[in-house]
Amino acid sequence: MFQIFELTQDDPKTLQERTLKLSEEAGELAQAVLSVTKAPGSAYKNHSIEDVREEAVDATIVALSILAQACSSRSEFESELERLMSEKCGKWREKVLEQEASAE
Numbered sequence: 001m002f003q004i005f006e007l008t009q010d011d012p013k014t015l016q017e018r019t020l021k022l023s024e025e026a027g028e029l030a031q032a033v034l035s036v037t038k039a040p041g042s043a044y045k046n047h048s049i050e051d052v053r054e055e056a057v058d059a060t061i062v063a064l065s066i067l068a069q070a071c072s073s074r075s076e077f078e079s080e081l082e083r084l085m086s087e088k089c090g091k092w093r094e095k096v097l098e099q100e101a102s103a104e
């Protein structure tokens with residue numbers, strides 16, 4: 001997927017450094033969302049919804065590079081991504097369905 005595994009291998013960051021970077025990107029995403037939604041004290045920063053999209057992708061890329069670093073081959077990375085996304089989204093789907101059922 002977009003050479004995430006190869007890029008991760010070519011970039012000599014440690015797992016700790018990538019995880020700290022993810023926190024930085026999550027903070028940038030929060031700042032953009034606070035600005036776009038005109039949260040008190042944050043609206044003046046003038047972020048756009050495009051900034052929200054960009055920061056969401058920045059955070060996604062770093063999270064995927066953490067997954068890649070925790071895998072020993074591209075095929076393991078891809079199969080773990082597929083397996084875990086399917087499992088986690090399945091659980092999310094179950095929760096959404098439960099919420100819908102309890103709201104009726």
Ligand SMILES: [Mg+2]
Binds near residue numbers: 055
């Ligand atoms: Mg960013």
